Amino acid sequence: MFKVIFKPSNIEIKVQKDENLLSVAREAHIAIDAPCNGNMSCGKCKVRILKGKVDTKKSVHISKEEEKKGYVLACATKVIEDIIVEIPDTSSLYKNDMKIEDFSGLKGKMAFDRAKKSLVNNGLKLNLYVKKAYIELDIPTLDDNIADTDRLTRQIRQMLGFQKVEISLNLISKLPLLLRESNFRITIAYMIKSNDTISLMNIEKGNTTDKLYTVAVDIGTTSVATCLINLLTGDVIAEASSANAQIQYGADVINRIIYATKKDGLKALNKAIIDDTLNPLLNKMYKSANISKDDVYFISVAGNTTMIHLLLKIYPDYLRQEPYIPVFSNMPIMQASSLNLCINELGGVYTFPSVASYVGGDITAGVLSAGIWNSQENILFIDLGTNGEIVFGNKEFMMTCACSAGPAFEGGGISCGMRASKGAIERVKIDKYEPKINIIDSNKPVGICGSGIIDLIAEMMFAGIIDRRGKIVQDIETNRVRFDEHGIGEYVLAFKDEYGIENDICINEIDIDNFIRAKGAIYSGIYTLIESVGFDLSCIDKVYIAGGIGNSLNIENSIAIGMLPDLAKDKFKYIGNSSLSGSCLGVISKSARDKVEEIANQMTYVELSVYPSYMDEFVSACFLPHTNIDRFPNIKLLLS
C-alpha cells in the first residue's frame, strides 16, 4: 500500500500499487475535471506530482515544459510509490465557484416569473400539490371514545367535506402524543387524491397554516439550479445553484453512464447528485430563508433522461446502447424519503417525463414553459447545454431530436477550453489579427469557454486567419499564428507574457475541427428535423434558444459559423433556463403536470443516427458556415 496526499486539501488515501491516479482521486472524493472520463483524449485531468515517482504515459496535452514541472494526466498515471499530488486550479472543479448567474442563464426569480407568465398566457391552472388546514378536534370522553384517527377523519369530513382520509403509519405513530400535547388543536398538510379522498402529508401542533413551501430544480449535466418558493405569497424566497458534483465522474452523460456500470458506480453517481449537490443546495436555501425542511412538501425536478435515471438510482446503461431504451419515461410522484431528498419525508418528488433516451424532462419542461404546445406559429426550440436538443413544432405537432454535439460548448475537446467560470474568455473580437477579449471576473485568462470559441472562430474566419474548412491560413503576417513540426497550425489568443500566465492560450486546428463538428451537429440536426416533417428553414417563425450556453452567445457569430440557420435576427429569442421555468410550473400547477405528460406523448422523436440523409447533412455542415454557402446568404455577402 502506498500513500497519496492531495494538495492543497491535504486529503490522504492509501492505495495498491499500479492504481490509476484519476480513480484514486475519485475514491478520495477529490473532484478532478475529466470530461472524457479517463481515456486521455481531453487532457483536462492535468495534475502535478510534487513528490515521488509515478508511472505515466506521454500525452499530447502535456508540454515539455509542463513535463519538467511534474505535470501528468491523472488518467494516464499509475501510483508506484508514496506521492504528493497537487490539483491545479484549472483542474479543480470546486476551486473556482462557477459563475452561475451567467451560466444557468436565469435566476430562480426570473424563471419563476416566466413560469407564472406562461401559466396565465397558456390557460393553465394554479393548483398546489399540498394544502394545509387548521383543525380543532373534540376532546375524547367516555361517551365519545372513538379512535384518534377516526376522530381526525370525522372532523376532516365535517370541515373539508372529504370522506376518505389516508394516513400513513408514520403519521399515525406521531398522532397520540401530538394530539394530547396540542390539546387536540392541530394543522394538517394534505394532498387531494380525488373528489372524496385526501392523503395526509403531515400533522403539526397548533396552527401552522402560515408555512407552506415548495422547491423547483433543474438538474443539468454540468450545473444544478434550485429555487425555493413560498406558496402562500407566490414569491421566490431563496435560490441556489452549483456545479453538478457528478462532473468528477465524467463531463457528459455518456461517460457518466459508463461510470455507472462500474462497481458501486451507480451508487456514487446517485450520492453525488443527492448528497453532494441537491441536499446542500436545499439546506443552503432553507438556512437563508430561515425555514424548516419539514415545511417543504413538494419538489419538482427537470433534468435530462440520464440525470433522472441517476437521481432515482436506476441503471442507465441501456440509454447508451442501441436501440437506446430508457428504463422509464414517466414516473408517478414519489415520496421524498424514498430518495433521501431533504424535504418533508412524506413530501412529493415530481420528475418531468422524457421523450426518449436523449430528449429528457429538461426539454419537456422547456417546451411546457415556452408554450410551444400552445403556439400557432412554428417554433424552433434549441437547448444548448452539454449536448444540444432541438424541438420544432406548434400546437398541432412537435418533432424533437438530440444532436451529439458533445461537451464542446463547455470547453470539452478543446485544448484550452473550459467552462464559463472565472478566468474564461467569453467574448472575442479580432481586429487586424489582434484579439480583444472579455474575461469572466478576472484580468488573467485561464482558458476559453463556448461563447468565446464561437466568437473566436467567426472572427478568425472574417479576419482570414482560417479558411472555410477551419484550417489556419499559411503566411499571415502575425506572430500569433504558428505551426508545429507536424504542420498543425495554431492561433495564440493570449500570450503568457501579455497576461503574466504560465502558458500561452491557443486554439489549434484540431480544436477548431472538433468545434466545427459540434456546430455541424447542431445545424444538421435542425435542418434534418425540419425536413423530416416536409418543411424548410423559411417556415420557422421564431427560434427560442435556451440553456446553459445561451447567455453570452452571440447570435450573428453563431450564424456566421453555421451553427444557427441564417434567419432575420429578430426571430431569435433567448429564453434563459427554460427547464427551470418548466420546473417552477410543475410545483404550482397540476394542470401543467398533466399537460407536460401530454406534451411528452405528443412529441415525435427522430433518431438522427438512423435518419437516411442525416450523415450527408452533417458532413456538409462541417464547413464554415456550410458546404452550400447559399444556405447562408447573409454570411455569403459578408464573406464576398
Added chain:
Amino acid sequence: MFKVIFKPSNIEIKVQKDENLLSVAREAHIAIDAPCNGNMSCGKCKVRILKGKVDTKKSVHISKEEEKKGYVLACATKVIEDIIVEIPDTSSLYKNDMKIEDFSGLKGKMAFDRAKKSLVNNGLKLNLYVKKAYIELDIPTLDDNIADTDRLTRQIRQMLGFQKVEISLNLISKLPLLLRESNFRITIAYMIKSNDTISLMNIEKGNTTDKLYTVAVDIGTTSVATCLINLLTGDVIAEASSANAQIQYGADVINRIIYATKKDGLKALNKAIIDDTLNPLLNKMYKSANISKDDVYFISVAGNTTMIHLLLKIYPDYLRQEPYIPVFSNMPIMQASSLNLCINELGGVYTFPSVASYVGGDITAGVLSAGIWNSQENILFIDLGTNGEIVFGNKEFMMTCACSAGPAFEGGGISCGMRASKGAIERVKIDKYEPKINIIDSNKPVGICGSGIIDLIAEMMFAGIIDRRGKIVQDIETNRVRFDEHGIGEYVLAFKDEYGIENDICINEIDIDNFIRAKGAIYSGIYTLIESVGFDLSCIDKVYIAGGIGNSLNIENSIAIGMLPDLAKDKFKYIGNSSLSGSCLGVISKSARDKVEEIANQMTYVELSVYPSYMDEFVSACFLPHTNIDRFPNIKLLLS
C-alpha cells in the same frame, strides 16, 4: 459493574450496582415469566441464586424452604455483587414448548377449513389480494424503442386489459437488468386496485406463476399461531405457533402497555413480536414448506387492540387511560417492508379492525368467521383468552364488551397456576376429598392451568370442601385441607411425596377468591351485555366459545361455578381459534375484509365500567355459582 451469569443458558451480562434482576434478565433477553410485570404480586419470576449475594425483599411467594435453597423473586432483587442465577423450569417460558395444539385450540389446517366453510356458508367471495401473470414482451428495436416500463405497461394492457399500471421505484430499479437477463420473458405479481388499475408487487424472471403463497396469523397476548397457505391449491402447507415473546414484559395487555411507556419499551415490545416471534415462525414455515419469502405476498393479522398497536409500534398508553382511546381502529393494507415483516417486501399486511380499546381485531375476526353477522339466531360469542371478550347478537345487531377477567384462566394470580404447558394439571375430579388429575404430557405435575382450576373449584364445591363463597370448610376429615397461622385454608391437590416433586401443589382461599372474581367478571359481563339490549339469558339460541382456554374446558363445571349461564348443554359449541379462522378468511377474500369493516362499525361497544348496574351484577356473581342461585336452576338441583 458486576457480572450476572444466567444458567442454564450461560448468558452473561454486566450491570450497575443495585440493578433490578428482572430488568437485567430482560436486558439479556432471558425470558422470565412475570405476569404482574414486576410488582411482586404474582410470584412467577422465581429464580435461584446459585452463587453470590443479592439484596432481596421477602415475599409470600417464597417459602422458608425455598429461601434456604436460594430462591428469590427476580422482581424483588437487586444485584450487589457478581452472581450466578438459575432460571428454573417453571419460570422459563421457552424451556417448555407450549402445548400449542391444545392451547390454541385449533391447528392451522382446521382454522383454514372452518374459514373455507364460513366463506361458502356466508356467501363471501374468494378473491385474492395478489395474482400472477406470465408475460412475453416484444424485444426493443430502433423502431420500437419505448421505455422498459412503457413496454411492460403496453403488454399488460393488451394481455390483461388494465389501462394503468403502478410500479414502485424499487421494482423499476430491478427492471432493466431483469428484462434483459430473462430475454423479456417475465412473471408479474400484481394487485388489482380498481377496474382499470393494477399495482405491481413483483417482477420475476421467466414463468413463476406456480408459486403464490399467503400467511394468516393470530397474535394472542399469550400465544401466536400462524399458517402458510398455497393459494393455487387452497391448502395449508405449513403451520407454526409459539409463545408471544412479549410475555417477558408482562402477562397481560395492561402490564405490556405500562412497559411500552418506559424508555425504549415500545421498541422492545415491537421487536419481541416481530423479530422474536413472528419472523421466526414465518421462517420456520418457509423452511418446512421449502418456499421463499419473496413468494409470500400477503399476511393477515388478527389480534387484540393492544397487540396490533404494538405490532405497528404505535404508542398504546391511551388504551389504558380513561376514556380508553385507541390510536386507530382500522388500518389500510400496509407494505411489509414498513413493518420489517418477513414476506415479500412489497407484500401487503392486513390487520383486522377493532371496535374499541378492549375489543380488538381478534374478536371482529372471530365474529366474521363464526358468521354471527349473518345469523338469524341470537348468538352469544365468548372468547376466553388472556381476558374475556363477549359478543351478543345476530344479523340485525351486535353488542360487545370486554371483561376484566385478567390472566386467571392462564394461571395468573393463582399461586400454583401456570399456562397450559407441559406439567400443567388440566383436568380434576374429586372423589371423597381425593383428587384424580390429568397432567399435560407428564407424570409429574408442575402447576394447574385454567381448565384445571375450573374443574377443581367445581369439584371442591360439589365435594363440600369449599362453601359457596369459596371458603374452605373447617373440620373436614382429610389431610388435604389445612390452615396457616392466619387461618387461611388451602387444599393440597398433589403432595410432593406422591409425585416426587419439590413442593406440594395447593390451591388456597386467596387463589380461589381471585378465580371467582375472574369468572364473576365473565358471567356479569354476559348478563349485563344481554340486558343492555333488553333481552334475557333465555333469548340465547347458541353459545360459541372460542379462544385459548377453550379446548380442555369442561362446560358443566364452567356452568357449575357460575362462569357460563345455566343453559342446555347442546346450545354450547366450542369453535376453536376463531381469530385464526377469521385471519384465514382475510387472506382469501376481499369481500370478507370488506365485511369485517362493516362488522366492526356495526358492533356496539358497551363499556362495562360505566354501565349503571354492572358493579352490582359483578358483586353478585362473585359467589358459587351466584348470589341468586335461581339463576342456576340445574346447579341448584345438584347442590340441594
